[in-house]
Amino acid sequence: MPQTVFLSCVVPCLNEQANLGILLPDLLATLGTQVDALEIIVVDDGSTDGTPDLLRHWCSLHPQIHYVRLSRNFGKEAALTAGLEAARGNVVVCLDADLQHPPQMILAMLARWREGIQMVYAVRATRQDESPFKRIGTRLFYLLMRTSDGLKVPLNAGDFRLMDRMVVDALLRLPERDRFMKGLFAWVGFEAEPMPYIPQQRRHGSTTFRPLKLLRFAVDGLTAFTTWPLRLLSLVGAGLSLATFAYGLYIVVTHLIFGDPVRGWATLITVVLFFAGVNLMSLGVVGEYIARIFTEVKARPVYLVREQIRPTTGDQPPMGVPEDQP
Numbered sequence: 268m269p270q271t272v273f274l275s276c277v278v279p280c281l282n283e284q285a286n287l288g289i290l291l292p293d294l295l296a297t298l299g300t301q302v303d304a305l306e307i308i309v310v311d312d313g314s315t316d317g318t319p320d321l322l323r324h325w326c327s328l329h330p331q332i333h334y335v336r337l338s339r340n341f342g343k344e345a346a347l348t349a350g351l352e353a354a355r356g357n358v359v360v361c362l363d364a365d366l367q368h369p370p371q372m373i374l375a376m377l378a379r380w381r382e383g384i385q386m387v388y389a390v391r392a393t394r395q396d397e398s399p400f401k402r403i404g405t406r407l408f409y410l411l412m413r414t415s416d417g418l419k420v421p422l423n424a425g426d427f428r429l430m431d432r433m434v435v436d437a438l439l440r441l442p443e444r445d446r447f448m449k450g451l452f453a454w455v456g457f458e459a460e461p462m463p464y465i466p467q468q469r470r471h472g473s474t475t476f477r478p479l480k481l482l483r484f485a486v487d488g489l490t491a492f493t494t495w496p497l498r499l500l501s502l503v504g505a506g507l508s509l510a511t512f513a514y515g516l517y518i519v520v521t522h523l524i525f526g527d528p529v530r531g532w533a534t535l536i537t538v539v540l541f542f543a544g545v546n547l548m549s550l551g552v553v554g555e556y557i558a559r560i561f562t563e564v565k566a567r568p569v570y571l572v573r574e575q576i577r578p579t580t581g582d583q584p585p586m587g588v589p590e591d592q593p
Contacts, residue, residue: 272302272377273357277350279310279343280364284317287364291325291332297370299331301377302358308333309364310350313340319574326576336574344446345570347426351439357432367466368427376429379460386459388428388452390421391466408489420453421461428452444569445562447487486555497556500549507545511538 276294280287291307298305309332311318322334335349347361358380362368368389376387405423426448430438437455489496 270381271304271357273304273355274298274302274306274373274377275354275356275359276305276307276373277310277347277354277359277361278307278364279312279346279350279361280314280318281312281340281343281346282314282316282318283364284314284321286366287318287321287325290364290366290370291329294370295329295331298373301374304356305331306333306354306356307331308335308350308353310346310353311336312343312346313337323576332576334574334576335572338571338573341570343426344448347448348446349570349572351435354435358429359432359435360429362427367468369464369467372427372462372464373429376462379462380429380431383458384460385431385457386428386434386452387462388421388424388459389464390461391423391425392463393465420449421459424449424452424461427464431457433457443563444567445487445559446569496552500552503545504549507542 276298278287278290287309291309294307295305309322311322311334319336322332322336326332326334333353335353337346337349350361351359358377360373360376362370362373372389379387434455434457437457438451441451441455
């Protein structure tokens with residue numbers, strides 16, 4: 268007997284009014300007849316355009332659409348978490364609202380899920396549409412992430428993926444508040460499989476990920492899942508200490524044997540400034556880890572909800588899904 272499919276689509280968005288007007292009918296048309304039950308959870312991460320009015324209108328027309336409006340812009344990771352917590356399906360798909368993730372690909376992902384794959388993640392087949400700076404930075408980031416203990420974040424994998432309910436429940440059990448979702452997807456494991464694709468062009472608007480924001484995102488990922496920066500600082504400190512001891516020994520020996528006067532003010536001040544720079548850099552790296560601890564111990568919620576329009580009343584699942592379906 269074929270397994271009942273209750274599909275939840277999680278769509279985080281920020282000022283995507285024009286794109287949502289295209290994506291929502293496309294999702295309904297593509298998936299509506301292919302699954303037993305469908306819900307589309309749109310998480311509004313503090314939009315300032317007409318997104319709230321558009322989604323209220325769509326919710327009034329289509330009971331499959333679930334609107335979650337956050338109280339402010341908490342970031343995409345928090346919006347994804349809000350969507351996963353709201354999702355009730357036994358299969359959950361995360362995709363962006365900018366139309367770069369083709370809904371038709373979800374059907375291929377579903378086919379792999381029916382064959383036992385618990386997580387199917389989309390992998391960019393090419394990055395030629397990006398700037399050289401971003402391509403180099405992305406490759407360097409994934410290389411650095413792969414140095415962590417046992418954690419392998421797939422190269423060129425994003426948030427566009429299909430997950431079994433078991434995977435989603437495992438993600439929701441993770442307690443951290445600074446959530447780097449790409450790392451969490453890799454950390455939970457399960458039977459995962461890549462699916463290459465070529466992103467479509469964004470129809471409207473422009474990306475909100477600027478170079479500095481991407482750098483901050485990379486630092487968050489590295490400090491959340493790796494400790495090698497701290498180990499590197501220990502090795503650098505040990506190496507510099509040995510070099511300093513050797514240089515000091517050299518100065519003493521040459522003074523005793525050859526009677527050279529101790530001189531070299533320029534060398535001295537250069538060495539002092541160099542070590543001051545190393546100390547400040549080390550303090551900054553340690554500070555990043557301490558900041559993460561500070562964020563976690565405050566135990567603030569990942570997000571706050573300002574408005575929510577649910578597709579159905581009560582705790583009843585949508586039509587076509589058994590009562591005991593999660």
